[in-house]
Amino acid sequence: MNPGSERLDKWLWFARFIKTRGLAQKLIERGQVSVNGSKAEKAGHALRPGDKVVIVLGPVRRSVIVRGLGERRGPAEEARGLYEEPQPAERLSSEEAALPLYLPG
16 A cells, blocks of 8 residues: 555445445445546545545445545544545435446446
């Protein structure tokens, strides 16, 4: 990993979007995470400050901008400092929530 970057699965866990790194990896594998408009292909994707991350968690789509890289999974207040959420979370219809951001192929 390059200095100034962090694994996507670790960052999602540090930022408290996901309870475990294993769940973060599954979310990425299912195509429910994109970075800078492209599907995140693997959990080890290098994430850098300034990257835009879109995450679909159940019926909610969140778009955030990475502001910092984590060193540990700390309290929620510390985790919120790792990202900026310029728009409120978007509620999806049940049909939209059932689909991945990117279909295979």
